[in-house]
Amino acid sequence: MSGLTDLTLRQALDALGTRKISSEELTGGYIAAIEAARPLNAFVLETPEKALEMARASDHRRASAEAGPLDGVPLGIKDLFCTEGVQTTAGSRILGTFTPTYESTVTSQLWRDGAVMVGKLNLDEFAMGSSNETSAFGPVVSPWRRQGDDAPLTPGGSSGGSAAAVAAGLCLGATATDTGGSIRQPAAFTGTVGIKPTYGRCSRWGVVAFASSLDQAGPIARTVEDAAILLKSMSGHDPKDSTSLNTEVPDFPAFVGKSVKGLRIGIPKEYRIEGMSPEIDALWEQGIAWLRDAGCEIVEVSLPHTRYALPAYYIVAPAEASSNLARYDGMRYGLRVEGGNLTETYEKSRAAGFGEEVKRRILIGTYVLSAGYYDAYYLRALKVRRRIADDFTAAFGKVDALLTPTAPSAAFALGENAEDPVAMYLNDIFTVTVNLAGLPGMSVPAGLDAQGLPLGLQLIGRPLDEGLLFSLGGAIEKAAGFSSKPARWW
Amino acid sequence: MAIDAATVRKVAKLARxxxxxxxxxxxxxxxxxxxxxxxxxxxxxxxxxxxxxxxVSMSAPLRDDVVTEGGDPERVLSNAPRRAGDFFVVPKVVE
Known part of the structure; x- marks a missing residue:
């Protein structure tokens, strides 16, 4: 059946519900698409047999009228989520052949609701990167190319596999995670929708940890409604995560299409950074005009500590990472390289297992936490973090949500920013503030640049106000009428 | 502040x-x-x-101090780089 992989998740659910298609057919279509798309390197592991088994079980549930809200829908899983009996790598060599004996809470909720897993998606090693180039399994290649140019582009990172797979039609949606922008920047680069919910909305249990006070799971999908459907299944209180919020999960899809008339939208003036591409600036103005046309009131707001967010992040995140990644010692699971004694075994295993960017961040984290530097760096960064969060609290006293660009540029070529770590870190300049403050943020595709590459707009909400973001995102999606897909070259 | 070679060696040692x-x-x-x-x-x-x-400003939640899971050495040891029976095999710690 042609066009099977062109359906949105909502359309596929409707077609499955009316028995126009079976999950086995739909899943088979995606398995074929995945096989044909291997040049993208989006998957670390394809699981076609498991997918077909899950699809047949779903068809059986439909036949006995026991279908869940995601029944029969093929999804890709970022390889940071532990999946029982299916190898999980975190994009690193240090996990060796690690095969979890448990399922992450988020993925278990997707399976509870009937979804089908087509495979594990490539990512930056331990989600540390903005271009997918730090993956031990090679970078994901974006399905998008500049017009008249074959140069391979980054799909963004760290959830590059998730974004590329959704954009290329290899799954109906994907799980992703976001510590500094890892859901939103890849979504912007690939013309997909990505939402990082409020910190604590999705359980972190069974998700390989990077920086625990910043990490949040969320979906990448083709439409705002699809993202809302997925987030609803992924969210909810989990006693196994002590920072999981014990609060009701709203019916997110019901917010899509709601009127946004009368909402006050803040435009943070500090996000007009020097050297921002004129195209991004124009897109932002266009977004403002769309929301004004939809009845929103536009208000300029100030977030004065914005410029300190990235440097604060590059203390807080590596500090937490150096502590979290201490567990990879080659003793109980993962790679072990034997040395002459215990310490040497640790040192050799970690040297062989971690890539350069991960080592760099562990060293920075160890340095800023070490005796004599703790107060000057780590404690100061935590205070600056409070300042950044307070800026948002003040802004949300005046407005209901904020509108900004998602990233300072369109997708760049693989290798383009590889030499200078700080230049790479600047990709997250508009997204990282949201993680530091624990707020929900969503990227919505809003247009193409002159070279034919997608650009995204970011919406930022108050804590637990994802519903409003879905309403606003839906309004932007409708006004933008974004329907571009990458021209197939693979 | 400049980080010199000696500091890198020290930090790498701390980070194992x-x-x-x-x-x-x-x-x-x-x-x-x-x-x-x-x-x-x-x-x-x-x-x-x-x-x-x-x-999020919240206090750490408490739960009852009871065993919730356990008694499953096979699952615990299934990814061990080296094992002997129900034990992990690790390098000698005490010389």
Whole structure:
């Protein structure tokens, strides 16, 4: 059946519900698409047999009228989520052949609701990167190319596999995670929708940890409604995560299409950074005009500590990472390289297992936490973090949500920013503030640049106000009428 | 503040990562560059500001002190690089 992989998740659910298609057919279509798309390197592991088994079980549930809200829908899983009996790598060599004996809470909720897993998606090693180039399994290649140019582009990172797979039609949606922008920047680069919910909305249990006070799971999908459907299944209180919020999960899809008339939208003036591409600036103005046309009131707001967010992040995140990644010692699971004694075994295993960017961040984290530097760096960064969060609290006293660009540029070529770590870190300049403050943020595709590459707009909400973001995102999606897909070259 | 080769060696030792001698100077340069960029945090007035350790202000939840899972050595040991019976085999710790 042609066009099977062109359906949105909502359309596929409707077609499955009316028995126009079976999950086995739909899943088979995606398995074929995945096989044909291997040049993208989006998957670390394809699981076609498991997918077909899950699809047949779903068809059986439909036949006995026991279908869940995601029944029969093929999804890709970022390889940071532990999946029982299916190898999980975190994009690193240090996990060796690690095969979890448990399922992450988020993925278990997707399976509870009937979804089908087509495979594990490539990512930056331990989600540390903005271009997918730090993956031990090679970078994901974006399905998008500049017009008249074959140069391979980054799909963004760290959830590059998730974004590329959704954009290329290899799954109906994907799980992703976001510590500094890892859901939103890849979504912007690939013309997909990505939402990082409020910190604590999705359980972190069974998700390989990077920086625990910043990490949040969320979906990448083709439409705002699809993202809302997925987030609803992924969210909810989990006693196994002590920072999981014990609060009701709203019916997110019901917010899509709601009127946004009368909402006050803040435009943070500090996000007009020097050297921002004129195209991004124009897109932002266009977004403002769309929301004004939809009845929103536009208000300029100030977030004065914005410029300190990235440097604060590059203390807080590596500090937490150096502590979290201490567990990879080659003793109980993962790679072990034997040395002459215990310490040497640790040192050799970690040297062989971690890539350069991960080592760099562990060293920075160890340095800023070490005796004599703790107060000057780590404690100061935590205070600056409070300042950044307070800026948002003040802004949300005046407005209901904020509108900004998602990233300072369109997708760049693989290798383009590889030499200078700080230049790479600047990709997250508009997204990282949201993680530091624990707020929900969503990227919505809003247009193409002159070279034919997608650009995204970011919406930022108050804590637990994802519903409003879905309403606003839906309004932007409708006004933008974004329907571009990458021209197939693979 | 410049991070010299001796500091890189010390930090790598603390982090239990064997960095080859050829990587020490390049790492010193990279880390110095990153820390120089981070120095701008010194400009922020943080007098009297409470450090923010968590994105949500909540106290740690408590649960009953009971066994919830366990008695399953096969699952615990299934990824062990080396095992003997129901034990992990690790390098000798006490000489």
């Amino acid at each position: 990562i064997a960095e080859p001698e050829a990587r020490i100077d390049p790492l010193a340069q990279e880390l110095t560059g990153i820390m120089a960029w981070i120095e701008q945090l010194a400009e922020v007035d943080v007098e009297g500001v409470e450090p923010m350790t968590s994105a």
